[in-house]
Structures are given as structure tokens and as C-alpha cells.
Amino acid sequence: MASGGPEIEQLIQLLARLPGLGPRSARRAVLHMVKKREQLMLPLSAALDRAVAVVRTCEVCGNIDTKSPCTICADPRRDSGMLIVVEDVSDLWALERAGVGQVNYHVLGGVLSPLDGVGPDDLTVDALIARAPDFAEIVLAVNATVEGQTTAHYITDRLAGSGLKVTRLAHGVPVGGELDYLDEGTLSQALKARTEV
Amino acid sequence: MASGGPEIEQLIQLLARLPGLGPRSARRAVLHMVKKREQLMLPLSAALDRAVAVVRTCEVCGNIDTKSPCTICADPRRDSGMLIVVEDVSDLWALERAGVGQVNYHVLGGVLSPLDGVGPDDLTVDALIARAPDFAEIVLAVNATVEGQTTAHYITDRLAGSGLKVTRLAHGVPVGGELDYLDEGTLSQALKARTEV
Numbered sequence: 001m002a003s004g005g006p007e008i009e010q011l012i013q014l015l016a017r018l019p020g021l022g023p024r025s026a027r028r029a030v031l032h033m034v035k036k037r038e039q040l041m042l043p044l045s046a047a048l049d050r051a052v053a054v055v056r057t058c059e060v061c062g063n064i065d066t067k068s069p070c071t072i073c074a075d076p077r078r079d080s081g082m083l084i085v086v087e088d089v090s091d092l093w094a095l096e097r098a099g100v101g102q103v104n105y106h107v108l109g110g111v112l113s114p115l116d117g118v119g120p121d122d123l124t125v126d127a128l129i130a131r132a133p134d135f136a137e138i139v140l141a142v143n144a145t146v147e148g149q150t151t152a153h154y155i156t157d158r159l160a161g162s163g164l165k166v167t168r169l170a171h172g173v174p175v176g177g178e179l180d181y182l183d184e185g186t187l188s189q190a191l192k193a194r195t196e197v
Numbered sequence: 198m199a200s201g202g203p204e205i206e207q208l209i210q211l212l213a214r215l216p217g218l219g220p221r222s223a224r225r226a227v228l229h230m231v232k233k234r235e236q237l238m239l240p241l242s243a244a245l246d247r248a249v250a251v252v253r254t255c256e257v258c259g260n261i262d263t264k265s266p267c268t269i270c271a272d273p274r275r276d277s278g279m280l281i282v283v284e285d286v287s288d289l290w291a292l293e294r295a296g297v298g299q300v301n302y303h304v305l306g307g308v309l310s311p312l313d314g315v316g317p318d319d320l321t322v323d324a325l326i327a328r329a330p331d332f333a334e335i336v337l338a339v340n341a342t343v344e345g346q347t348t349a350h351y352i353t354d355r356l357a358g359s360g361l362k363v364t365r366l367a368h369g370v371p372v373g374g375e376l377d378y379l380d381e382g383t384l385s386q387a388l389k390a391r392t393e394v
């Protein structure tokens with residue numbers, strides 16, 4: 001028990017389920033919020049209400065935005081002809097922060113992992129194969145993990161014979177590393193030095 | 198920019214102001230929320246709304262609860278006659294979790310810190326002096342920091358001549374703590390206060 005009544009206890013328990021937080025840090029977060037009621041708790045509550053009301057997944061690329069097609073997919077200046085395939089929305093956001101250019105994205109929603117029962121139908125691979133011909137180049141920017149590379153091979157196989165140029169991020173991404181944790185310089189260098197597969 | 202629209206960006210920025218979170222972990226938290234919309238984002242939004250509506254600071258002790266006087270102050274079984282003085286609500290909650298017994302509390306709201314411009318009027322010292330005569334014993338459970346001890350001395354001085362019993366928490370080796378990691382002050386205090394086994 002948090003000694004603060006059931007409403008506060010429930011808020012702590014839900015916050016504790018966010019990545020990076022646990023019961024102790026969730027308690028500290030709630031106490032901090034309550035102390036900064038006007039400057040933090042009320043704005044946070046309102047921002048969460050608004051986000052819940054407007055947030056959606058882009059039906060084209062899988063990005064999270066307030067509209068579908070998302071801001072990126074609807075941007076006519078994104079005419080580089082490059083489609084960057086990523087595992088997760090966080091990777092898409094990381095590449096955007098790195099300023100990789102006027103590219104488009106496709107979020108797979110994970111990686112192939114037979115042991116965990118994740119097959120191609122659990123990812124957005126079919127949608128990727130369908131939209132790939134609209135682009136001049138498909139960049140496979142999956143993580144440098146075993147599952148990521150397995151997924152990249154599977155997609156390359158599916159695209160074989162399409163005549164599409166398929167590339168991957170340059171090595172320089174640390175083996176076992178996750179894109180989301182890389183600094184922006186490494187990310188944009190890796191894209192520049194991408195190699196054909 | 199988080200590539201997710203202004204509503205999501207604002208939610209990230211507010212979450213990043215919680216202790217223990219930064220911009221990166223706030224982004225991950227929001228992405229996790231959005232993916233677990235039904236199981237996490239909606240309940241969290243509702244829980245925060247409810248907490249905002251009901252949470253308040255107890256006018257008696259300074260605890261955070263959904264009523265004032267709080268559950269602890271309103272509990273008639275709390276008749277030990279012991280008033281435990283703490284710096285912060287988090288300390289009160291920690292003592293309750295430790296199951297210290299049917300005690301009462303007084304939250305100072307900080308410690309004296311002349312360098313930071315925190316004087317007695319910035320804390321709830323006057324309220325403490327006023328309610329102290331209702332108790333048989335005042336336990337000063339402030340942190341073992343310089344400011345904490347300065348604050349304890351100040352309160353002890355204010356209570357001098359009241360005839361009240363004033364105590365402080367024992368110094369010693371934390372349960373499960375390794376001697377090797379303790380500072381010398383703690384070690385010598387623990388030796389002085391040794392007990393027969």
C-alpha cells in the first residue's frame with residue numbers, strides 16, 4: 001500500500017508498468033506530480049487525455065501519429081524514392097531525429113522469431129511487398145540482431161525478382177545493438193554508407 | 198521532434214519531467230503506451246484524471262491522500278502516542294511500508310537549508326510545535342544529512358522546555374548492508390550503539 005488512497009495506488013501501479021519505471025520510481029513520480037500539481041500533474045493529465053483522443057497508427061507505414069496517412073506519408077516533399085524498413089516506430093523516430101533526409105518508412109512491427117511464434121503474418125511484410133514497387137530503393141534498417149538479420153533475409157527473398165534495389169545499413173551498427181540507442185551521427189553515417197544486398 | 202504530432206510531442210515532454218525519466222525513456226514510455234492502448238494508455242489516462250480530481254494534502258500531517266484529515270490522521274487505532282517527523286511524504290510512505298506500527302506522522306516538507314533560502318517558515322515547523330503536545334514522544338526521522346541534522350537540532354531547540362520526549366532514529370548498519378560499503382561515521386556510530394546478543 002502506498003498510504004495515499006486507492007486512486008493514487010492505482011496510478012502508481014499503472015505507471016510502474018511503463019518501461020524504465022518500477023514500483024519505487026512510479027511512487028516517486030506520483031509524489032513529484034502531486035507536489036507540482038499545477039505545473040505538471042494537470043498539464044500531464046490533459047496531455048494524456050488529448051493524446052488518447054487523437055493518436056492512431058498510420059495505415060500506410062505503421063508510424064504513430066495523429067492522422068492516417070501520417071505526416072510523413074502525406075508529405076509530398078518526401079520524394080527521394082527511398083523506403084526505409086524498420087522494426088519499430090522508435091527506430092523510425094530515431095532516424096527522423098538523425099535527419100536522414102526526405103525518405104519514407106515502413107514499420108514491420110517486430111522481427112521474425114519462430115521460437116516466440118512470430119511469423120511473417122504477424123508483421124507487416126505483405127503490406128511492405130505491396131508498396132515496395134512505388135520506390136526506387138528499399139533500405140532494410142532492421143537491428144543487427146540474429147532475428148533482425150533473419151527478417152532482412154526473408155524480405156530480400158520475397159523481393160527477389162522484383163528488380164528493386166535492396167540495400168541495408170552499413171556495418172558500423174554494433175552487432176547486437178539497437179538502433180534506438182545509437183547516436184545520431186552513427187545513424188546518418190550508417191545510412192550514407194549503406195551497401196547493396 | 199518525435200515525428201508523432203504535437204500532442205504526442207507534448208506528452209513526451211511532460212513525462213520527461215518526471216524524476217527518473219528523461220527524453221529518451223519518456224519517448225519509449227509513450228510508444229509503449231500507444232501500443233498497449235486498451236490495457237495501459239486508457240486506464241492510465243483515466244487513473245490520472247481520477248487522481249487529479251481527488252488527491253489532496255492532509256491539513257494535519259502533510260500526507261498526500263484523497264481526504265483531509267488523511268486516512269492515517271483519521272485512524273482512531275493510531276494511539277501509540279508516537280509522532281514521527283519526516284522530511285517528505287515519500288519517507289512517510291516508506292515507514293508505513295516498513296510496518297512501524299500504529300504511529301502518527303508530521304511531514305516537514307523539506308529541510309532547513311540557508312544556502313538555498315529554505316528557512317523554518319518554508320517548512321511546517323510551526324504546525325509541528327503546535328500539535329506536538331498531543332503526543333507522548335516525538336521521533337525525528339529526518340535524513341542523516343547535514344541539512345537533516347541541522348533541522349533536527351532546530352526542532353529539538355524549539356521543543357526544549359515543553360517536557361516532551363524527543364528521540365531520533367538509531368544510526369547503524371542497514372539490515373543486509375555490508376560493512377565494507379558503509380562510511381566511517383555510520384560504522385563508529387554503530388559500534389557505540391552496539392547491543393548485547
Ligand SMILES: [Zn+2]
Pocket residue numbers: 058059060061062063069070071072073074
Ligand atoms: Zn505513415
Ligand SMILES: [Zn+2]
Pocket residue numbers: 255256257258259260266267268269270271
Ligand atoms: Zn494526515
